[in-house]
Amino acid sequence: MTSPIKIGISACLIGQPVRYDGEDQRNAMILDTLGRHAQLVPVCPETECGLGVPRETMHLVEEQGVIRLLTTESGLEHTEKLLAWSRDKISELKKKNLAGFILKSRSPSCGVRSTKIFDDKGGQTATGPGLFARCLQQAFPELPLAEEEELRDHTFYTNFLNKLGIRTTAE
Numbered sequence: 001m002t003s004p005i006k007i008g009i010s011a012c013l014i015g016q017p018v019r020y021d022g023e024d025q026r027n028a029m030i031l032d033t034l035g036r037h038a039q040l041v042p043v044c045p046e047t048e049c050g051l052g053v054p055r056e057t058m059h060l061v062e063e064q065g066v067i068r069l070l071t072t073e074s075g076l077e078h079t080e081k082l083l084a085w086s087r088d089k090i091s092e093l094k095k096k097n098l099a100g101f102i103l104k105s106r107s108p109s110c111g112v113r114s115t116k117i118f119d120d121k122g123g124q125t126a127t128g129p130g131l132f133a134r135c136l137q138q139a140f141p142e143l144p145l146a147e148e149e150e151l152r153d154h155t156f157y158t159n160f161l162n163k164l165g166i167r168t169t170a171e
């Protein structure tokens with residue numbers, strides 16, 4: 001019997017209460033469809049790097065071409081903490097032979113394409129990847145990545161499944 005493929009996933013999407021407010025973002029569609037075809041490997045960059053639950057909300061701020069992870073009220077910087085943890089985590093993930101990764105949209109750590117980037121005056125200047133997602137992209141340029149909101153689109157979802165090599169009749 002062959003082992004199921006492994007897909008990395010933001011831990012809040014499988015129901016782990018790791019969000020800044022102690023809540024989760026359980027996604028029944030992912031669990032009920034992809035969860036039946038693959039072993040989901042949960043990862044929460046913010047709690048696993050030691051920021052704890054609950055924690056202050058954070059956002060990405062670009063200053064002189066450098067993107068920093070800052071708390072939204074007190075302005076504390078967690079960039080290096082998150083990046084150092086990401087480097088170690090990626091070494092660990094390289095041994096897991098992941099087929100793909102599903103990440104939480106718009107998160108300053110997990111978002112792939114939709115995370116807001118602000119200037120130092122608080123104006124939004126762009127959207128892009130969160131810090132952990134950017135490290136993933138750099139370490140695994142061929143790894144299929146999806147944000148959970150992108151999977152609501154049937155064409156995107158079907159293409160993602162094809163990239164993972166999953167055949168399913170689920171709509």
Ligand code: SF4
Nearest residue numbers: 011012044104107110
């Ligand atoms: S979006 Fe990422 S960092 Fe935020 S709670 Fe979910 S898994 Fe953790």
